[in-house]
Amino acid sequence: MNPMINTQAVLAANNLGPVSAEIFLVIASCAILLIDMFQKEGKRTLTYALSLLTLVGCAVITYGDFTAGHTTYTFYNMFVSDPMANLLKLFTYLAVGVTLVYSRQYAGERGMMSGNMGGEFYVLALFTLLGQMIMISGNNMLPIYLGLELMSLSLYALVAMRRDHAISTEASMKYFILGSLASGFMLYGISMIYGATGSLDITTIAKLVSSNAANHTILVFGLVFVVAGMAFKLGAVPFHMWVPDVYQGAPTAVTLLLGAAPKLASFAMMIRILVEGLLPLAIDWQQMLLALAVLSLLVGNLTAIAQTNLKRMLAYSTIAQLGFVLLGMMAGVVGTRDATNAANIANAYSASMYYTITYVLTTLGTFGIIMMLARSGHEAEEVADFKGLAKRSPWYALVMTALMFSLAGVPPMMGFMAKWAVLDVVVGSGQLWLAIIAVAASLVGAFYYLRVVKVMWFDEVADASPISTPLDMRVVLSLNGILVVVLGILPGPLLAACLSAMSATLKS
Structure with missing residues (x-):
């Protein structure tokens, strides 16, 4: 990665270069949809291979933009290609690609690849990715909202893919209804911000808010609805009620x-709207994020203790982990309307970005292990299903142990460094009491992570059936576990990349 990033912004109204990855993804997704119609019943091997090649192609294009280090605006300032966007997109491709590898056998055994349109799982996953890419690069409220809805609609359909499964159908209905409510909140907030400023362009909004040319009261009302909508999408307390039911x-x-790549896009959405657009209102939205962060840490960790279903436990774990992301977001600017002079901004937001990436990489491996242990007619979703895993497969028990330790923040795992980075900026912002609450909540959360480790290594085997896993899944899952350890021991390059990308984006 290029540590020296050129922050010079380039405005190009008709330049398609910055959106070449998105254009390539749209064309490839439509082609895969057509090709899949002629595939025979089975595991959709060609569709699977083409989907992964599409992600590789997007990664090559985006990596070229990232190494160039330019900030380029196009479509009349509605779309931006900058270092932060390109770095997040690279990890988004990685998250979706790893998900497809882990899901291939699982989805095939449950009939999600059957029928004339059996490849819709892959196509909807790619369209979900497209929505995330638009959210990450949106420099206008309109494309950010449209990207959010494209991602959400694709996920609604994916949750309901097992049409003959009552629990999945119920989860999809809950997700759709509450997701629609969140979208309404956000759209109403955007309309109020538009009413106060007369613009949807984030750069223009930032200038008007900085110059006090917009009605402050209307802006704050709009801000409340926008933050509430984002909290719904993130699953932060008290807007978390859909998360455990949909995850399970x-x-x-x-x-x-649902739980990995979208978190990267949601983080980018917060940066675009709250930091780049409404940073002078930080004294207002920082208080909202503070309440969301503390509630998420406490409710997420305390409720997870009572869960015996592993997916439900990880849902509450996600809520708690998002509390740390929000702590990093609100630590950048504290108690001042002159937000642009805060020296802690880049460090705080890059720490939050690093934490989000860490969470995504760890979540990928955790759910990968769950899918690895599942078999036709049986879901390995209960904590009891992991009993004696060390006797069945010592290596994958070791991988799962590393992942649980990372989520708990045990050194030298990647999760420990992520928590340390966030706590460092929180303490640096003068809010020691917040850091104490976060550490105490993490100690509570360590209980349910270590419970899984205890069950794997010290309990008797509950299911002695052989573990049958494709080679590609075994390789990627092993690399996933190793990466979490290596990036914990050597966090410097990724931390530096996050800081460099965030600094360049904030300056452009």
Whole structure:
């Protein structure tokens, strides 16, 4: 990765270069949809291979933009290609690609690849990715909202893919209804911000808010609705009620699509709207994020203790982990309307970005292990299903142990460094009491992570059936576990990349 990033912004109204990855993804997704119609019944091997090649192609294009280090605006300032967007997109491709590898056998055994349109799982996953890419690069409220809806609609359909499964159908209905409510909140907030400023362009909004040319009261009302909508999408307390039910009810492959890559896009959405657009209102939205972060840490960790279903436990774990992301977001600017002079901004937001990436990489491996242990007619969703895993497969028990330790924040795992980075900026912002609450909540959360480790290594085997896993899944899952350890021991390059990308984006 290029540590020296050129922050010079380039405005190009008709330049398609910055959106070449998105254009390539749209064309490839439509082609895969057509090719899949002629595939025979089975595991959709060609569709699977083409989907992974599409992700590789997107990664090559985006990596070229990232190494160039330019910030380029196009479509009349509605779309931006900058270092932060390109770095997040690279990890988004990785998350979706790994999810497809982990999901192939699982989805095939549950009939999600059957029928004339059996490849819709792959196509919807790619369209979900397209929505995330638009969210990440949106420089206008309109494309950010449209990207959010494209991602959400694809996920609604994916959650309900097992049409003959009552629990999945129920989860999809809950997700659709509450997701629609969140979209309404956000759209109403955007309309109020438009009413106060007369623009949907984030750069223009930032200038008007900085110059006090917009009605502050209307802006704050709009801000409340926008933050509430984002909190719904993130699953932060008290807008978390859909998360455990949808995580448990959705097919595990879809749960991973829902719980990993979208978090990167949601983080980018917060940066675009709150930091780049409404940073002068930080004294207002920082208080909202503070309440969301503390409630998420406490409710997520305390409720997870009572869960015996592993997917439901990980849902509450996600809520708690998002509390740390929000802590990093609100630590950048504290108690001042002159937000642009805060020296802690880049460090705080890059720490939050690093934490989000860490969470995504760890979540990928955790749900990968769950899908690896599942078999036709049986979901390995209960904590009891992991009893004696060390006797059945010592290596994958070791991988799962590393992942649980990372989520708990045990050194030298990647999760420990992520928590340390966030706590460092929180303490640096003068909010020691917040760091104490976060550490205390993490100690509570360590209980339910270590419970899984205890069950794997010290309990008697509950299911002695052989573990049958494709080679590609075994290789990627092993690399996933190793990566979590290596990036914990050597966090410097990724931390530096996050800081460099965030600094360049904030300056452009």
